[in-house]
Amino acid sequence: MTRSLFRLAMCGLLFSGSGLLGACGTATVGENDSAAPAAGYPVTVDNCGFQQTFQRPPQRVLILQGASVGEAETFVSLGLESAVAANTQFYGVSDIPGMADKVAALPKAGLTLNDAADVPAEQALALRPDLVVSTWSGGFDPKYGFASRDMLHQAGIRTLVNPVNCAYGKPRDITAAEERTYRDGSTESSLRFVELIGEVFGVRDRASALTDQLRGRIDAVRGKVEGKPPKRMLIAFPDMSVMNANGLPAVFSGNIYDSVVRAAGGEPSFPNGGWDLTGNLSAEQLAAAQVDVLVVGAYRPGEDLDAEAAKLFAAYPQWNASKNRTYVKVSDGIYLGPANADAIEKIARVAHPYAF
Structure with missing residues (x-):
């Protein structure tokens, strides 16, 4: 395609x-x-x-x-x-x-x-x-x-x-x-x-x-993370790299993506980025991002998200997420649909483990 x-x-x-x-x-x-x-x-x-x-x-x-x-x-x-x-x-x-x-x-x-x-x-x-x-x-x-x-x-x-x-x-x-x-x-x-x-x-x-x-x-998660310092979160889908002009993982930001991140006690690394970010993000922008938690997503069955996270950590060792190996695996829950609560719970448990 x-x-x-x-x-x-x-x-x-x-x-x-x-x-x-x-x-x-x-x-x-x-x-x-x-x-x-x-x-x-x-x-x-x-x-x-x-x-x-x-x-x-x-x-x-x-x-x-x-x-x-x-x-x-x-x-x-x-x-x-x-x-x-x-x-x-x-x-x-x-x-x-x-x-x-x-x-x-x-x-x-x-x-x-x-x-x-x-x-x-x-x-x-x-x-x-x-x-x-x-x-x-x-x-x-x-x-x-x-x-x-x-x-x-x-x-x-x-x-x-x-x-x-x-x-x-x-x-x-x-x-x-x-x-x-x-x-x-x-x-x-x-x-x-x-x-x-x-x-x-x-x-x-x-x-x-x-x-x-x-x-x-969702409200229960918000209650548990309320008052805790928000973690900077990056939503990345490695298998969607065709969406980025530079061959980087698709990085989603804006609208529902930011809503999911904030409900889980985070702040997006690129708030309100939208389609322009997804399509045109550069390696330099990605390297300079503040990332405390990598939210790595599966686009299709069988993806090795542990290996994909390891690749990103190796490519961007300056991220806090890379130093601490902090990542969470998601799929459809960051998109529009009834899976949002499941993704938010997953993300929050990794970002704020002591709140649960």
């Missing part, structure tokens, strides 16, 4: 993109369904300026790839696997024990991704889903060969974008609130998507129980 295509494929994971790509329309659908609404319905939601009414829980969901796994993990966490007709999200490793296998077990329906690394319009329509879910608005951009929200609406298919990413990939009519939500993405953004799916699928109590539990775990 070329670097440009890899960067496009990763866009759903990276909130701090250098540009806004994609398409998102405005329409109202579902009011004229002939069947009587199910109990607790109709449910109307305004999603990225696209108002839709659901007369019953969706039963054939297509989850677009978007270089994300958080949406698929949300469906699994809410026990909604049976509603998924096809899932194209995959990561292969998770900070939540057993989650990777559960995501891998979701049906794939034989779909193939196009050169832009997601489901082409003709396959999405042929699947005949009643709901299509994308991690970002760009997942509905026809210039990449994807079906637009308007096109799917005309076929009677509802659509949802993870609300934190409404502004990401939306070519027009971006509101100030959408820009602010995108810019301020955090662990709370992961929980808001859980609540949205709970509302649409009529499982609000289940969603509330899950968000209360996850938020409680």
